[in-house]
Amino acid sequence: MKARAVRMHSQGAPEVLVLEEIEIAAPGAGQAQIRQTAVGLNFLDVYQRSGSYPIPMPATAGNEAAGVVEAVGPDVTNVKVGDRVVYQGGEMGAYADRRNVPAWRLVRIPDGVSEEAAAAVLLKGMTVEYLLERCVSLKSGDFALMYAAAGGVGLIAGQWAKAMGVKLIGVAGGADKCKLAREAGYHAVIDRNSEDIVARVKEITGGKGVPVAFDSVGKTTFDATIACLAPRGYFVSFGASSGKPPAVEAGLLQSKGSLYFTRPTLATYCAAPEDYTYSAKRAMEMLGSGAVKATIGRRYPLGEAAQAHRDLEAGKTSGSTILVP
């Protein structure tokens, strides 16, 4: 069977993403074939396209999508034809209108939740789940800091933290993004274009600083993040939207007050199928219950994936971005 897929024959600028027709085999043992209706865009896709993460070429782009099961291979028992499902991770190849996926990665979409919303929230929601609930143990009343507060991960984090009672301080670029972050439930929001991040964090926390800082920006925010941490605080470096952060000196962690530094990934926190299923179900529960709402900033046709990448990389998007096959 034929499928339309966004392929890369080399890593590089957004133009390497090209829409092509490819051949799809019948699903093999343990696989299900999905007719995909919504593809989630993630910053990870940019790292894989640009070459920040080396990957073998050629490849089909993408790591997350939702749709309907159209066929199942032998030994598949967790889903059936007609089920509405969502998945993330594993082998790349989500930028397509149809593909085979290991069935264990598929999670049923709750009734009343659209496939678009599921694709907008799964990977980012699983990221928020492991960051807030497993990587560090935050409890009600704790302060924490989150950059890109109006981004895909950021808007979900604001809502999730509010549900936990965590006082999440957001950083976003510009008045419109700050408004979105405030509406998502952030305790306070700092405009990085017009305010001093460190001074504002100190002011909001009564001079103490935050016990946890989630930094996905990397190169340009490293120094501010270190300065925002309270003694014995956790620096959670989980992305590099502005480029890689500098190498971390043990002596710096010492002199800034016995700090901890970790560089976690969703892939490690969901490597075991039971952890993946737990985290995915948690993200879908939060969406199904209404505690987290999907904010889809923009939709692009599958063939305009290159433009979607340009906009995400330039910080022009807010909330989640969807490619429509």
Ligand SMILES: NC(=O)c1ccc[n+]([C@@H]2O[C@H](COP(=O)([O-])OP(=O)(O)OC[C@H]3O[C@@H](n4cnc5c(N)ncnc54)[C@H](OP(=O)(O)O)[C@@H]3O)[C@@H](O)[C@H]2O)c1
């Ligand atoms: N480690 C993990 O497990 C994991 C999993 C998922 C995502 N992530 C990371 O989480 C981050 C957010 O991912 P996302 O897909 O939701 O993207 P996103 O937050 O929707 O987009 C990135 C945002 O980063 C901010 N930013 C600040 N400086 C930037 C710069 N120099 N260049 C580009 N953007 C800049 C921009 O927001 P402002 O203008 O408001 O600052 C921009 O909108 C990414 O770094 C991603 O790699 C990590």
